[in-house]
Amino acid sequence: MTQKDITFVADFLTEHFNEAPELYNRKGKYFNVERVGQYLKDEDDDLVSPPNTEGNQWFNFLKNSTHLKESPLLFPYYPEKSLHFVKRQMEGVIDQCLQKPADVIGKSVYQAVCMPLYKTSQSEDATPQLFKLPFLWNDKTSNIHYVLFTILENSISKIYILRRNTDTSRSVSNGILAVEFGNFLNNSINESSDSRCYSCLDAHFYDDETVTVVLKESVEQEGKERVLAQLPLS
Numbered sequence: 001m002t003q004k005d006i007t008f009v010a011d012f013l014t015e016h017f018n019e020a021p022e023l024y025n026r027k028g029k030y031f032n033v034e035r036v037g038q039y040l041k042d043e044d045d046d047l048v049s050p051p052n053t054e055g056n057q058w059f060n061f062l063k064n065s066t067h068l069k070e071s072p073l074l075f076p077y078y079p080e081k082s083l084h085f086v087k088r089q090m091e092g093v094i095d096q097c098l099q100k101p102a103d104v105i106g107k108s109v110y111q112a113v114c115m116p117l118y119k120t121s122q123s124e125d126a127t128p129q130l131f132k133l134p135f136l137w138n139d140k141t142s143n144i145h146y147v148l149f150t151i152l153e154n155s156i157s158k159i160y161i162l163r164r165n166t167d168t169s170r171s172v173s174n175g176i177l178a179v180e181f182g183n184f185l186n187n188s189i190n191e192s193s194d195s196r197c198y199s200c201l202d203a204h205f206y207d208d209e210t211v212t213v214v215l216k217e218s219v220e221q222e223g224k225e226r227v228l229a230q231l232p233l234s
Contacts (some may be wrong), residue, residue, distance in 0.1 A: 039083045046080040053079060113164070113174055118151055133159070137205035143167035148203045148211065157181050159200045159213065161233075179231065181215055198227065209233050 038047050053059050062068055075093070078086055118130055135148040147162040163175045181198040201214040215227040 041082050042084040043082060044085055047082060050080050115162070115174075115176060117160075133200070133203055135204050137208075138166070139208045141208060143170070146205065148205070150200055150203075157197055157199050159203050161211070181213075201226070206230060 038049060062074075068074060075090065078089070120130070130152050132150045132152055133148060137146040137148070138144075139146065143166045145164045145166050147164075148159060149162070150159050158178045158180045160176060160178050165174065181200065198215040198217055201216050203211060203213045206212040209232060211231045211233060213229050213231065215229060
């Protein structure tokens with residue numbers, strides 16, 4: 001330690017750990033505790049050195065405001081308590097506020113439709129990740145919800161588009177279809193189907209009518225580039 005460090009610690013002890021006769025009748029230590037540490041203690045006891053709120057602009061503002069002084073929207077202030085105490089109080093209020101929406105939302109959620117997408121083995125071995133690229137899109141104009149995804153085991157050259165109507169009063173049918181890219185970018189009929197097979201790296205909705213996909217050739221060769229394609233949903 002440098003002499004500067006020692007001086008700093010000595011000044012700290014001198015300032016915060018002097019005897020305090022006015023605290024002799026209080027429970028606990030007979031000295032002034034460090035004023036930051038007292039806020040971090042996880043205790044319900046009052047602070048040994050509560051803050052001086054005299055001249056605080058916020059408290060003066062509340063005292064002079066008839067409407068805000070008794071407002072239930074303001075969280076109560078506990079000048080004699082630590083931050084841990086205030087944290088527990090606030091968590092209790094937040095939990096109480098969220099309980100009713102959680103009950104209402106929970107009771108309103110139900111399974112609308114079930115579509116088996118693939119089957120996995122029944123063995124205890126870890127099942128590989130088959131469901132990839134889930135991207136959600138909500139067409140507010142048509143009240144239709146879309147999900148884009150791929151299934152690795154099925155075909156890496158396909159993306160699947162799942163459609164679900166969000167307006168229960170309408171009778172728009174649910175639907176799922178697969179878009180296969182394969183060798184659609186072949187330059188000539190002489191190229192074999194295996195030489196230009198494409199797989200999907202990523203897929204997102206560009207807007208309500210267009211899907212953007214990033215493709216790559218399944219056979220990695222030098223000079224082969226990625227392809228950014230935009231497909232009309234129709």
